[in-house]
Amino acid sequence: MASPERGAPPLLQMHGIVKQFPGVRALDGVDLDVAAGEVHCLLGQNGAGKSTLIKVLAGAHRPDAGEIRWDGRPVTFGSPHAADVTGIATIYQELDLVPGLSVAENVFLGHERARLGFTRPRELDDETRALLRRLGHPEIPPGRELGRLSAAGQQVVSMARALSRDARLIVMDEPSAVLDPEEVDNLFRVVRELTAEGVAVVYISHRLEEIRRIGDRVTVLKDGRTVARGLPAPSTPTAEVIRLMTGRTIEYVFPPRPAVPTGDPVLEVDGLGRRGEFADVSFSVRPGEVVGLAGLVGSGRSEILETVYGARKATSGSVWVQGRALRAGSVRAAVRAGMGLAPEERKSQGLLLAEPVYRNVSLPSLSRFARAGFVRGGAELAAAAAVIAQLDVRPADPTRPVRTLSGGNQQKVVLARWLLEECRVLLLDEPTRGVDVGARSEIYGLIRRLSGQGVAVVLVSSEMPEVLGLADRVLVVREGRVVYQAPAEELDEERVLDLVMEGSRV
Amino acid sequence: MRDLERPAEAAGTTSTAAPAVEQDRPARAGGPDTRSTLARLLDTGAGRNLGLVAVLAVLCVIGIATADTFATTSNLLTILTSASIIGVLTVGMTFVIIGGGIDLSVGKVMALASVWATTLATQSYGPAVMVFCALAVGVGCGLINGVLIAYGRVVPFIATLAMLISAQGLAERISGKRSQIVTDPTIAAIASTRVLGIPLLVYFFAAVVAVGWVVLNRTTFGRRTFAIGGNLEASRLAGIDVRRHTVLLYVVSGLCCGIAAIMIASLTTTGSSTHGTLYELDAIAAVIIGGTLLTGGRGTLVGSILGVLVFTTITNLFILNNLATEVQNIAKGLIIVAAVLFQSRAQRANP
Numbered sequence: 001m002a003s004p005e006r007g008a009p010p011l012l013q014m015h016g017i018v019k020q021f022p023g024v025r026a027l028d029g030v031d032l033d034v035a036a037g038e039v040h041c042l043l044g045q046n047g048a049g050k051s052t053l054i055k056v057l058a059g060a061h062r063p064d065a066g067e068i069r070w071d072g073r074p075v076t077f078g079s080p081h082a083a084d085v086t087g088i089a090t091i092y093q094e095l096d097l098v099p100g101l102s103v104a105e106n107v108f109l110g111h112e113r114a115r116l117g118f119t120r121p122r123e124l125d126d127e128t129r130a131l132l133r134r135l136g137h138p139e140i141p142p143g144r145e146l147g148r149l150s151a152a153g154q155q156v157v158s159m160a161r162a163l164s165r166d167a168r169l170i171v172m173d174e175p176s177a178v179l180d181p182e183e184v185d186n187l188f189r190v191v192r193e194l195t196a197e198g199v200a201v202v203y204i205s206h207r208l209e210e211i212r213r214i215g216d217r218v219t220v221l222k223d224g225r226t227v228a229r230g231l232p233a234p235s236t237p238t239a240e241v242i243r244l245m246t247g248r249t250i251e252y253v254f255p256p257r258p259a260v261p262t263g264d265p266v267l268e269v270d271g272l273g274r275r276g277e278f279a280d281v282s283f284s285v286r287p288g289e290v291v292g293l294a295g296l297v298g299s300g301r302s303e304i305l306e307t308v309y310g311a312r313k314a315t316s317g318s319v320w321v322q323g324r325a326l327r328a329g330s331v332r333a334a335v336r337a338g339m340g341l342a343p344e345e346r347k348s349q350g351l352l353l354a355e356p357v358y359r360n361v362s363l364p365s366l367s368r369f370a371r372a373g374f375v376r377g378g379a380e381l382a383a384a385a386a387v388i389a390q391l392d393v394r395p396a397d398p399t400r401p402v403r404t405l406s407g408g409n410q411q412k413v414v415l416a417r418w419l420l421e422e423c424r425v426l427l428l429d430e431p432t433r434g435v436d437v438g439a440r441s442e443i444y445g446l447i448r449r450l451s452g453q454g455v456a457v458v459l460v461s462s463e464m465p466e467v468l469g470l471a472d473r474v475l476v477v478r479e480g481r482v483v484y485q486a487p488a489e490e491l492d493e494e495r496v497l498d499l500v501m502e503g504s505r506v
Numbered sequence: 507m508r509d510l511e512r513p514a515e516a517a518g519t520t521s522t523a524a525p526a527v528e529q530d531r532p533a534r535a536g537g538p539d540t541r542s543t544l545a546r547l548l549d550t551g552a553g554r555n556l557g558l559v560a561v562l563a564v565l566c567v568i569g570i571a572t573a574d575t576f577a578t579t580s581n582l583l584t585i586l587t588s589a590s591i592i593g594v595l596t597v598g599m600t601f602v603i604i605g606g607g608i609d610l611s612v613g614k615v616m617a618l619a620s621v622w623a624t625t626l627a628t629q630s631y632g633p634a635v636m637v638f639c640a641l642a643v644g645v646g647c648g649l650i651n652g653v654l655i656a657y658g659r660v661v662p663f664i665a666t667l668a669m670l671i672s673a674q675g676l677a678e679r680i681s682g683k684r685s686q687i688v689t690d691p692t693i694a695a696i697a698s699t700r701v702l703g704i705p706l707l708v709y710f711f712a713a714v715v716a717v718g719w720v721v722l723n724r725t726t727f728g729r730r731t732f733a734i735g736g737n738l739e740a741s742r743l744a745g746i747d748v749r750r751h752t753v754l755l756y757v758v759s760g761l762c763c764g765i766a767a768i769m770i771a772s773l774t775t776t777g778s779s780t781h782g783t784l785y786e787l788d789a790i791a792a793v794i795i796g797g798t799l800l801t802g803g804r805g806t807l808v809g810s811i812l813g814v815l816v817f818t819t820i821t822n823l824f825i826l827n828n829l830a831t832e833v834q835n836i837a838k839g840l841i842i843v844a845a846v847l848f849q850s851r852a853q854r855a856n857p
Contacts, residue, residue: 311743335745343743350743352736354804363733364744366726373725417744 009072011036011200012057012169017066019052019224021434026052027063028224032202034169039191039201041211041233044221045245045462045497050204053221054171057202058090059083089167091158091175099147104128106146107161131160134193136186152179159190170194171202176210177298188214206296206501208238220244239494242501246464246493253441254469255448260487261288264323266456267339267425269308272317277303278480281317285425285456290447292471292488293460294496300480301460302344305427308458309341310334321425335364337425340418342411344429344460350414351402358384358398360413365421387416391446408432408439415446426450429460444470464493476500557848558796558812561841565819573826581822583705589818590711591769592788593811597718598762599789600810604722605755606735606802607662611651611669612763612789613782618677619643619767624686624777633692640771641764647673648760652753666756670786677779685776696772707769714765719807731755735802791838792817795845816841 010033019027027049034040044050055061056068059077068075070086077083083090097106104124105112112119128142137156140149146157155175162170172191176184191201191214205211211218215233219226220241228244265284273279278300285291295301306312308319313329320326321337343349352360361384362369369380385398391412393405402413411431418426428447432440447470451457461467467474468488476484476499484499569576595612602609622628623640647669654665688694699706722728733741734748742748771777792813798805817838824834 309743331742332745332747341743343740348737349739351740352733352803354736355732359729359733363741363746366729370726373727375724375726375729377724 009069010034011071013067013069013072014053014057015067015069017053017056017068018064019049019056019061020064026224027056027066029226030066030221030224031226031229032219033229034200034202036168036200037195037198038216039195039203039214039233041215041218042202042204042221043211043218043241043245045464048221048245049224050221051173052224054090054092054173054202054204057083057088057169057171059088084165087166087168088171089162089165089169090171090173091155091162092173097146097154097158097161099145101146102143103132103140103146103149103157103160104142106157107131107142107164109161111165127164128160131163132156134163135159135190152183155179159187163194167199169200169202171204173204174206175203176205176207184210208241208501222246242494242497246497253444255445257448257472257488258288258452260472261286263287266322267308267458268320270318270320272304272307272314272319274303274307274312275315277312278307278477279316281482283475283482283485285458287424287454287456288451289473290451290457290459290471292467292474293458293477294464294467294474294500295460295477296500297462299477299500301477302429303480304477305341305429305458305460306343308334309339309427311341335421335423338423339425339427340364340421340423341427342414342418342429342431344433346407346410346414346434351410353403354401356399357388357393357402357405357413360402361387361398361416361420363417365417383420384416387420388413391416391419392442406436406439407434408436408443411435411439411443412446415443415450419450423455425456425458427458427460430462431459432461432463432466464496468493468496555797555806555809555812558809558816558845561845562812562816562819565816565823569819569823569826572823576823576826579703581826583703583708585815585818585822586708586711587705587773588821589814590705590707591766591773592785592792592818593711593814594714594762594766594769595782595785596789596792596810596814597714597807598759599786600793600796600798600805600807601718601722601731601758602662602755603790603793603798603800604735604802604805605731605752606738607655607752607755608666608790608800609651609756609759610663610666610786611647611673612759612766613785614670614673614677614779615644615647615760615763616766616770616785617779617781617783618647618673618680619764620771620777620781621677621681621686621779622777623767624688624771625680626686629688629690633690636690636693636771637768640767641761644760644762644764644767645757646760647763648757649753651760652756655756656749656752674779681777681779683779685778685780688771688775688777693768693772694775696768697775707773710765710769714762715807715811722807727751727754732803735799735804737803788814788817791842795842797849813845 012032012034014030014032017027017030018025030049030053032042032053042050042053052061056063057077059080059082062078068077075086077086098109101109104121107128108124113123125142129138132138132140132142135156137153140153140156146154149157175187179187191203195201203211203215212234218228218231218233218236218241220228220231222245263286266287268284270282272281281304283291293301293304303312307314310326310329310331310333318325318328321339324337326337327333347353352363358381362380366375366380369376369383381398388398389396393409393412393416402410405413431447432443435443447457447459459467459471468491471488474486474488474491474496475482476496478500575581595616599609599612619640622643623636628636628639651666651669654660655662696706701709722731730741730746730751733746734751738748770781774781793805793810794800794813795816796806796809796811796813798810820837820841821834824831
């Protein structure tokens with residue numbers, strides 16, 4: 001087994017990889033094989049499992065089942081260090097660099113090549129300079145503090161870091177997202193140089209045209225499974241790739257959509273913008289209507305939602321609720337006017353995890369259960385218990401700490417909060433993230449029920465079927481702008497995905 | 507990690523129990539159960555307090571064994587009296603820490619308030635104005651801390667450290683580094699007055715604790731303090747005015763400094779810039795061993811008070827046994843470490 005088998009096995013083989021998180025099966029039997037010297041593209045919608053797969057490769061997650069072979073030999077990566085020693089380097093989307101250290105220190109972080117514990121800064125600087133020159137960026141000084149570089153500059157440093165490790169496999173997670181076209185060319189040149197030396201590259205991007213330019217083969221993931229492996233990248237038609245990405249194995253059950261409500265809009269957003277994030281967003285929502293924002297992560301959808309809510313301060317435009325303008329940048333004003341937000345990051349933005357369910361539910365409406373500042377615990381508990389019973393939160397015990405609940409039930413707790421507050425406008429950011437399939441349809445039903453009661457709903461989701469199945473009207477957001485707007489019946493998943501990813505047919 | 511460890515543990519217990527099913531059944535039913543009950547108990551505020559009560563009991567046993575005078579009424583009242591001033595500061599500190607902050611300035615704000623309240627000019631207006639000045643200085647310093655932290659976005663550690671230093675300087679400047687004697691008979695009488703045999707200062711302490719407990723556990727203010735300390739962003743997105751609340755937390759702490767200033771001025775019959783040196787560290791330590799998370803969001807006032815009593819009792823024990831203060835400080839340090847290690851164990855046992 002020590003010597004490579006006949007016919008040179010692929011550098012990396014992953015077979016049947018499963019990774020389970022509480023409430024979600026992020027990976028459900030993923031296969032991937034990567035040969036030395038190729039650029040292997042990994043495609044899939046948000047939530048398809050790409051990020052989890054990368055983390056398994058990098059040793060950050062331990063798979064629950066499946067086999068990884070490296071050079072034909074089975075391996076397990078118990079830690080990022082193990083993956084590093086094996087020869088896998090990862091360039092993450094969120095750069096894993098230390099802003100306070102210099103460029104050279106970042107490149108050699110963890111491998112300082114010290115002598116007797118003393119660092120050798122000159123040597124590091126020289127090596128870093130050589131690496132940066134190879135990457136086509138000799139202008140970056142190795143001694144510069146990393147935090148002072150642009151996002152693109154930091155990306156280059158991240159690349160240099162991967163190169164410095166003499167990795168045999170480099171994983172690049174959306175490396176082009178922060179680069180302008182010229183820098184992308186540069187990146188591709190480096191990628192070609194690397195592959196010519198026999199290094200394998202796993203390349204992740206949402207830009208299909210890039211994949212055609214640089215990729216050799218494509219593996220498509222969907223709902224945590226490999227749906228196509230080793231397709232030839234340059235010749236597979238776009239329509240075929242999109243079909244593979246969108247075809248569903250999970251059946252979503254959406255409640256029937258009632259007639260589109262008429263009546264005066266309760267929420268009006270007029271020319272809303274935030275410098276550097278999005279611009280000129282206008283839409284209105286009627287009572288009982290569900291408006292969906294479709295777009296990729298980073299397209300500005302969450303930013304738009306949070307700005308409508310006042311959690312970010314708008315630099316232009318205005319938000320009106322029931323004909324009254326809201327003070328920009330004030331969550332309190334939005335909540336007083338009857339708005340509620342179920343934020344994207346439920347745990348870090350939505351919940352007090354250690355506190356019991358009822359305290360989470362009553363958080364915004366606490367003063368209603370207080371007399372002269374004293375909380376009437378009985379009334380609060382009873383009201384919270386009634387709401388969570390209405391939403392069928394399980395277990396139906398309002399005194400349990402929220403952290404002991406499943407993802408779906410935690411989300412219901414967030415919704416219960418705004419139900420209790422009797423909000424008129426509900427903003428939902430990824431309402432089913434980390435929620436298992438069964439609880440999903442319950443949450444869909446719930447959203448429909450709320451809108452049936454006259455609540456205006458704005459929905460952001462990375463899952464196209466969710467937006468199309470729930471919303472009455474869909475706004476497509478790309479790079480901080482609303483590029484298309486239509487009733488949901490007139491759109492299908494492939495059309496939206498096409499608008500979102502390339503926009504070639506707008 | 508936790509999720510991975512747990513099933514393994516469970517599997518371990520069943521496999522060892524397997525050979526002798528009949529005999530092991532009661533033990534198996536009882537074993538894990540009592541353990542989880544204990545862990546659950548330790549996870550609650552009351553449970554952690556029980557641990558501190560046990561420590562306090564052990565200290566008392568040591569006290570009775572080593573010093574004849576320990577269990578006398580007068581000695582116990584001495585312990586309570588010396589606990590009362592730091593105790594009042596600890597109440598404010600508990601609010602700030604549960605709310606996710608820290609207040610390093612309490613000792614010197616108290617000193618400044620005591621100096622301000624005991625200048626010749628202030629004393630000439632009588633006791634009411636002296637009390638008012640002490641409270642106003644405390645509240646004012648708290649307000650500055652709070653505004654700097656909430657609106658100026660200065661890190662609490664830095665803002666209150668700056669307050670500590672400048673309050674010290676201002677107190678020295680006003681007093682000319684001299685102790686100012688309290689000539690007002692009313693203020694001086696507070697410390698020497700006893701009601702039903704118990705010093706008035708202890709009543710002050712009890713009253714502040716009682717009010718603090720009610721505010722923390724029964725009001726919207728208290729509830730929001732936990733919410734902000736537990737998850738600032740979630741609280742903000744739920745429509746709570748987190749900045750105003752943060753300011754109020756430091757004002758509460760400042761108010762406690764003002765009250766403590768009157769108490770220490772009365773007890774020592776002086777107002778001095780040397781009062782309260784390092785009290786902030788004692789107060790923080792008491793809060794921490796009382797089971798409040800330094801990161802905020804969880805904690806109990808009762809725990810903090812027990813923490814104060816543990817420290818004061820240790821001090822008392824060392825004095826009664828004529829041991830050096832250096833040894834006493836070493837013991838305090840060990841107790842802090844032991845308490846924190848114990849708590850994190852208990853938390854890990856029951857995540």
